[in-house]
Amino acid sequence: MALQRRTILGAGFGMVGSTLLLAGAAGAQTAAAHADAAQPVGLPDSGTHLLLLGTMAGPVLDPSRMMASQAVIVDGAVYLVDCGYGTILRMIEAGLRPADVKAIFVTHHHSDHNADYANLVHLAWIQGIEDRIVSIGPPPFQAIHDAALAFHHEDIRIRIEGTGRKPIEGYFEVREVTEPGLVYEDDKIRVTAAIATHPPFSTALGFRFETPDRSIVFSGDTVASEQITALAEGADVLVHEAMYVPGIDAMLAKRPYVPPKLRDFLMDGHTTAEDAGRIAAQAGVATLVLTHLLPGDQPQVTDEIWAAEAAKEFDGRIVVGHDLLLL
Numbered sequence: 001m002a003l004q005r006r007t008i009l010g011a012g013f014g015m016v017g018s019t020l021l022l023a024g025a026a027g028a029q030t031a032a033a034h035a036d037a038a039q040p041v042g043l044p045d046s047g048t049h050l051l052l053l054g055t056m057a058g059p060v061l062d063p064s065r066m067m068a069s070q071a072v073i074v075d076g077a078v079y080l081v082d083c084g085y086g087t088i089l090r091m092i093e094a095g096l097r098p099a100d101v102k103a104i105f106v107t108h109h110h111s112d113h114n115a116d117y118a119n120l121v122h123l124a125w126i127q128g129i130e131d132r133i134v135s136i137g138p139p140p141f142q143a144i145h146d147a148a149l150a151f152h153h154e155d156i157r158i159r160i161e162g163t164g165r166k167p168i169e170g171y172f173e174v175r176e177v178t179e180p181g182l183v184y185e186d187d188k189i190r191v192t193a194a195i196a197t198h199p200p201f202s203t204a205l206g207f208r209f210e211t212p213d214r215s216i217v218f219s220g221d222t223v224a225s226e227q228i229t230a231l232a233e234g235a236d237v238l239v240h241e242a243m244y245v246p247g248i249d250a251m252l253a254k255r256p257y258v259p260p261k262l263r264d265f266l267m268d269g270h271t272t273a274e275d276a277g278r279i280a281a282q283a284g285v286a287t288l289v290l291t292h293l294l295p296g297d298q299p300q301v302t303d304e305i306w307a308a309e310a311a312k313e314f315d316g317r318i319v320v321g322h323d324l325l326l327l
Helices: 087-094 117-127 141-151 153-163 226-231 245-254 262-269 273-283 303-311
Strands: 007-010 020-022 039-042 048-054 069-074 077-081 101-105 133-137 172-176 181-185 190-196 204-211 214-218 237-243 287-294 317-320
Touching: 048 087, 048 214, 048 237, 048 287, 069 087, 069 204, 087 117, 101 117, 101 181, 117 133, 117 141, 117 153, 133 141, 133 181, 141 153, 141 172, 190 226, 204 226, 226 273, 237 245, 237 273, 237 303, 245 262, 273 287, 273 303, 287 303, 303 317
Parallel strands: 077 101, 101 133, 133 172, 214 237, 237 287, 287 317
Antiparallel strands: 007 020, 007 039, 048 069, 069 077, 181 190, 190 204, 204 214
16 A cells, blocks of 8 residues: 655654654644754655654543554555554544554553554444454454444444445454464564563563564563563664653642552553663664653653653663654
């Protein structure tokens, strides 16, 4: 599938920098420290590209950021990593069609990582899937997929009867992953998984994408993990979740309702930006991308703060994630 040509807003890099931001992106932020002046460029039709669709840890509703989702685009082919709240909106803004996604990789089954799945597969079927979409993630993914189709059952039934569409079931293959190793391969990419540590889930996943010109690793949600460090060894890009503890306390202080165990729940299952920097340094990656920002809705926690935390441990290139950021 050939991507639509579109104008994007580019920013150069210093040690710390934002990269390419699609023009008109909702909630655009000031570029991180040392970034050069932006200039319009075109998205290449070839090569491997990373597009951040949603960069918020959640579930939190804020128009500046949607929930966790990323797209890896290889010579025009689209592979989706997570699909939390707002993924479809950001895909539309980026010019990506659900029907053109070749595979969906879900790191774990928190709603900020999979809430848009039901509508994503339904819309892909309506738009017209050429072959099939492979959905990959931890158990109980088959049951979640079946429930997604059941949710839209009445609409699906009527569309099949009224338009002569083929049944939706044949357009999807679900693969449940419980062990590390190779989980997907085609003529453009090779994807391996590692088991992350994200209690209370028994299985949460990180993914490494290898293409002819680039390697990109996604931590998913995890505490600082040796498995993710090993998965990321020598990668060009590590996309790692990040939290900033003072910002979490400020966020919780503003909420009208805070479950009694929420702070402990957050602290026990996530990685600080400083530790993400340490993992990037230990893995020897070229670029660290901070995303799934916790909190991502507190404007006082600036890009400079996020980057400075990671830079305590990592002296490579640091990118603070924003929705519709392209690398």
